[in-house]
Amino acid sequence: MKASQFFISTLKEAPADAEVVSHKLMMRAGMIKKLGAGIYTLMPMGLRVVQKVEAIVREEMNRAGAVELCMPVVQPAELWQETGRFDKMGPELLRIQDRHAHDFVIQPTSEEVVTDIARQEIRSYKQLPKNFYQIQTKFRDERRPRFGLMRGREFIMKDAYSFDRDQVSAKASYQIMAKAYRRIFDRFGLTYRAVAADSGAIGGDLSEEFQVIAATGEDAIVYCPGSNYAANMEKAEALAPAGPRPAASQAMAKTPTPGQSTCADVAELLGLPLAQTVKSLVLATDTLNEQGEVVKTQVWLLLLRGDHDMNEVKVGKLPGLGAFRFATVPEIEDHFGCKPGYLGPLNLLKPVKLVVDREVAVMNDWVCGANEVDFHLTGVNWGRDLPEPDMVADLRNVVAGDASPDGQGVLAIERGIEVGHVFYLGTKYSEAMKATFLDQNGKPQFMEMGCYGIGITRLPAAAIEQNHDERGIIWPDALAPFTVVLCPINAERSPEVKATAEALYAELLAAGVDVMLDDRGERPGAMFADWELIGVPHRVNIGDRALKEGNVEYQYRRDAAASAVPVADIVAQLLAKLKV
Amino acid sequence: MKASQFFISTLKEAPADAEVVSHKLMMRAGMIKKLGAGIYTLMPMGLRVVQKVEAIVREEMNRAGAVELCMPVVQPAELWQETGRFDKMGPELLRIQDRHAHDFVIQPTSEEVVTDIARQEIRSYKQLPKNFYQIQTKFRDERRPRFGLMRGREFIMKDAYSFDRDQVSAKASYQIMAKAYRRIFDRFGLTYRAVAADSGAIGGDLSEEFQVIAATGEDAIVYCPGSNYAANMEKAEALAPAGPRPAASQAMAKTPTPGQSTCADVAELLGLPLAQTVKSLVLATDTLNEQGEVVKTQVWLLLLRGDHDMNEVKVGKLPGLGAFRFATVPEIEDHFGCKPGYLGPLNLLKPVKLVVDREVAVMNDWVCGANEVDFHLTGVNWGRDLPEPDMVADLRNVVAGDASPDGQGVLAIERGIEVGHVFYLGTKYSEAMKATFLDQNGKPQFMEMGCYGIGITRLPAAAIEQNHDERGIIWPDALAPFTVVLCPINAERSPEVKATAEALYAELLAAGVDVMLDDRGERPGAMFADWELIGVPHRVNIGDRALKEGNVEYQYRRDAAASAVPVADIVAQLLAKLKV
Structure with a gap:
């Protein structure tokens, strides 16, 4: 290509609304042009990069035996109503009506349409396994689109969907895709990690995110430098502490902490390490009747070490906490007789369920709120000052230096940008949409599914976050325009x-x-x-x-x-x- | 590719709603799958054909110096309001609102967005000419989608837009595209014609349709077997008759024609050739005041030979008739004192403007309605029985056997399917959107534009209409999956x-x-x-x-x-x- 026959349009300055470096550099290099919030034209220079991404993804998907098709951008609502997503999904699902006032959506993904194709086309186990993919325009009506192609509303995604006769075969299909993804990201020439991700209600470990490593990444990635262990923050387990609980060495005392409502402030005031303090988080769960009315509310008190953060995914998996919410201030005052900031597990007005992080369960002489404004308790000890908790569990995000769950060293944390995800779906969609096939015995069975995405237009932005200097972008050969x-x-x-x-x-x-x-x-x-x-x-x-x-x-x-x-x-x- | 790794799904019978052969065969061959009215998934077999179309189009567009970009599917309404198309276009423009109730459209074409890009990016004549194209999903909310990919709602189009400094350069850009289109359709291996099309208000002959010849085509194509002349029906000129008007040989007579209100019926009753009869069409034009109210209505009487059809595009270009409508029955009765079926140019109640096809202007001894139910006049002659008309013009569609406008023989008519269109736009969009550049003298000038479309998903359907037998599709090598x-x-x-x-x-x-x-x-x-x-x-x-x-x-x-x-x-x- 000669420049005179192409279109080159560079800018000295990035527009004011470009916050991250990839957005700034793609705008300055004339790769994208903003049309509206989260909506960009791929300019000739940017389209070339996107087409290189597409070509590599297509080649490797074909090599892995997936079959390309192209599903519509505008999809009738009926299928989305079958799975309940038409109602369940928030406003990020762009809903539209045609001239006849029929409901449609613009695809954010295509599970419904591909499952509809499979249930019509796949009749026998002999046709399985099958993996369909497309590289196609998607739309998510993000509340706050930002960062250029990183979190746009309209974007191109490669989405693949595997159909299998049983779990063993489905897991093999999953592994084929996971391997293809590694090959794809290797070919891109990017530094990345495949990290274990939470697989929701299905369990098992068949969910991995492909994260491009970049200091500016939105996601925290947990890994063990001495082994292959890598997981995202939601998934990474904080192991139980090794030793037993030390014996009490202090008497419990009520200590004035005027105006100090955070663990950090209290620790500083009292001259104690933050790890000696315990924070109280109050959750609630509601029992509904058939009319959907709340008939009973259970209040839960969670205790975490002052220097630890709650992991909502882990908490949501605990028995009874599947649908937790944070308690309201009136609910808190009703049970603790105190407003938030000075809460603790002692001297409650009404009983709560007490759930304690594994680290807190082995602490002695700890500090917590006294359930009285401007007062904390010090030297608190399990057994002596309060009964053992109702439940002990991993409630927290890991931190750098925690032991690796695989026993191969300690964990480190780095930042990443999610550009791919492989996920075993099980029969979630095939059951909702009655997608069955006849097995060897002529008996109908639900298809086992997996889904596999790559953010085609997000990838160049992630590549830039990882590869740039003060003069501009530094493309790996495979992605360069x-x-x-x-x-x-x-x-x-x-x-x-x-x-x-x-x-x-x-x-x-x-x-x-x-x-x-x-x-x-x-x-x-x-x-x-x-x-x-x-x-x-x-x-x-x-x-x-x-x-x-x-x-x-x-x-x-x-x-x-x-x-x-x-x-x-x-x-x-x-x-x-x-x-x- | 091995079949076991691909997806093949053929049907013995086409679904009942498939009317045309291409729709039937694409469904039976498993190339497309219906998701909703006019909305289809391109199945693996069909997508391969579409990708071959895309590859050839892309290669030839690049060869012709056009530069590819990719504009968004979802476009903010603001730009469409600038050109007025947001309001002017009918319900075929799919309008949507996002979560913030902002108006958007799904692109049916992209003149607005590309003109917006040009007005921001092109500042100097030195950057011209430039031709931007994309191959991208479009949506038109057709009232009655049908024929599979032939008239779908969601479809893929290649749309290109040229920008030039002046008309001479714009016409050169147009010719480059017209040449590229010939090369593209040659490479497809299809029998096609590039036919002159009406270029609307702009005039000139810079509008051509690329029609794939097929007996089942929707469009009538006029061509001269002895020359290169080809035009669509709207555009093809009916030449003025060669000889002078023969002298009157009959006396005018009022003849009863009870119940015979069409020219064909009258000719049969009277034992005369249809070409001896004249049909009367009554049009009206309204003059509006500044408030948009009708202040004056002019009624027009058009006379055509009984065996000829009116060409609305030609009539719409006559002075005073730019915004014609058909007259209402009350308007007709008010002027003619008679209901439709027996109308004619004699014995009017109120004066009308009389516009006469060139063929009618040279007829003698003709037959027309008597403005009295169940009566016609025979032996009517210009000058003797009524004054010469206010205007004589080409009002009609050509018919097979008419003289070719290029004088090289007589015209033939065949059917075609429009799959491409090249069009000189002039400054229609650049003026509406103030897209200017600075010329050699530093003076702002509006850019001269052209637009060029190819129906990427329509083309395979057209190819099938042309190439099939009772056993199925017969792909040209270049398009075969x-x-x-x-x-x-x-x-x-x-x-x-x-x-x-x-x-x-x-x-x-x-x-x-x-x-x-x-x-x-x-x-x-x-x-x-x-x-x-x-x-x-x-x-x-x-x-x-x-x-x-x-x-x-x-x-x-x-x-x-x-x-x-x-x-x-x-x-x-x-x-x-x-x-x-």
Whole structure:
């Protein structure tokens, strides 16, 4: 491609609403253009990157035996009503009506449509397993779209759905996809981790997120540097403390802590480590009658160490807490006789269920609220000052330095951007939509399903968060809009420069290299700055001075300086370097 | 691709709602699956065809210097309000609201968005010309979607938009696109015509439709077998009759024609040729005041020969008739003193403007309504019986046998399916949206635009309407989902058949052929029927009997019989035949 036949539009400054670096750089490099909140045109330079992502994903999905189809963007509501998602999903599901006032949705994913296809098309176990995928436009009406392509409303996703005859086969299909995903992200040339994720009510460990590692990532990733263990924060288990509970060494005392309502403030006031304090979280669960009215409310008190945070996913899996909510202030005052900030497990007005994190269960001499404003209790001890709790469980997020669940060392935490997810669905959708097949005995069985997504338009943004410097983007070869850019310097004044550039361009094109010849006639400084901003990994500068010595200049985007390379050698050297 | 790794789903019978052959065959061949009215999933077999269409279109658009981008499917209403299309377009424009009750549309085309991009990005004449295109999902909420992909609601279109500094350059851009379109349709291997189309208010001849010729086509195409002349029915000119008006030879007479209100009935009753009769059409135009109220209505009488049909596009271009409507019955009775069926230009109650087709203007001794129920006038002659008309013009559709406007013979008419359109837009959108650039003198000028569409998902349907037989689809090589299919016969009982099939498969794959190996183990009859239905152009049957002689069977989809080809020669023979 020659620049004069393409469309290059770079900006010195990013627009004010671009907060994260990938958004800023994609706007500045002219890769995307905002049309509305969370809605972007993929400009020619950005579309090239997206098409490279698509091509690699398509190749690897095909290699893994998945079959491509293309489901509609606009989908009738009926199928979504069958699974209940039409009503259950929030306003992020864009609902529309056609001219006949029939309800439709714009697909955010396509479980319903693909399950409808499967239940019509797959009649026998002989047709299984089958994996259908599409690369297609999706829409989620995010409340607060932001960060450019990172959290847009309209986006392109690759979504795949596997159908199997039983769990064993479904798990094999899942593993085939997980392997294909590793190959895909390897080919992208990105640093990533496949992390275990929570698989919801289904249980098992068949849910993994593919996270591109970046300091700016939204997600906390837990991993063990000494092993293969990796999980997202929701999933990572905090192991039970190793030793037994130390004996009490202090007497319990009521201590004035005026105005100090957080564990950190109390610890500082009392000169104690934060890990000596215990925080109280009050939850509630409601029992409903058949009319959906609340007939009974149970209040729960959760205790966590002052330096730990509650993990809502873990808490939601505890018996009785599946549908927990945070208690209201009147509910708290009714049970504790005190407003939030000074709560604790002693001297309650009404009984509550007491659920305690495993760390708290082995603490001695701890500090908690006294259920009296401006007072805390110190030297509290289990058994002596209050009875043992109703339940002891893992309630918290892990922190760096916790023991790894696989026993291979301690955990570290880094940030990541989720760009893929593989998930074993079981029969959730096939039961809701009565998607059955006939097994070997001619008996109808629900299909076992899995779903597998890759954020096609999110991926370039994640790649940039991981690969950039103060001058701009640094694309891995596989994702670059152009792999090589040729920059002739003052070509209009030098026929030799022009001829050499054209000859190298023709030679690289013929070798199948995705090469750009910048024939815009820009000054060298502006030209180099453009290509460093756009992030083309390999640049060749062709100028009169070096040509006199028979050389051109090769500049690798990650290197500080360019190097002189004989004109005769540059193509061979480039071909040797290119990893695509 | 092996059948076992693909998804093949054929039907014996087409669903009842499939009316046209392409719809029936695409459903039966498992290429599309209906999700709702006018909304289809592209199944794996159909998607392959669509992707081949896309690839050829993309290649030729790039070759022609157009630059690909991708505009959003969901577009904010603001831009559509700027051009007035948000209000002017009917319910076929799908309007939606997001969670914040902001108005959006689903793109039916993208003139507004691309003009918005151009007005922001293109500042100088130096950046022109530029042509942006996309291949993207569109939606038109058709009142009556039908014929499968032929008139769906959701569809894929390639839409391109050119921007130029002046009309000369815009016309050159138009010609580049028209040439690219010819190359595209040539590569598809379809019989088509580029026909001149009406270019609306802009005038000139810079509007062409690309019509795939098919007996079942919706559009009438006018062409001259002896020349290059081709136009659609709206556009094709009916030349003025060659000779002068013959002199009157009959006296005018009022003749009873009880109950005979059509020209055909009257001609039959009177024993006259239909071409001797004249039909009366009554139109009206309204003059509005600033409040949009009708302050004056002009009634027009149009006369056409009894065997001719009015061409509304031609009539709409006549002075004063730009916004014509058909007159109401009260308006007709008020002016003619008679109800429709017996109208004519004589004995009016109130004056009307008389507009006469060029054929009628040179008739003598003609027949028309007497403005009295159950009576017609015969032997009517211009000048003698009524004054010359206010206007003589081309008001009618051409008919087969009319003289060709280029003087090269007579016109013929055939049917076509519109699959592409190139159109010079002028400054319609750039003026509405103030899309200007600075010219050589630093003066802002409106950009000259053109738009160019290809119905990507419609094209396979049109190809089938043109290429099918009683057994199924007959794809041109370039569009076939697979170019070659290998059909091993009873492979499970013959290791030699299986080995030969696998060897040919590997060889063809290595040669870059899009080959399908049918390893499903179906009986030969069912297997052959499937591939004839699906329409793969080249089939190789590998069976024990022929193998004993060292042969396989080659079956070209269009041929009645297969031919024996030595195993050793089949790959070379196939490669020689393939036109892709």
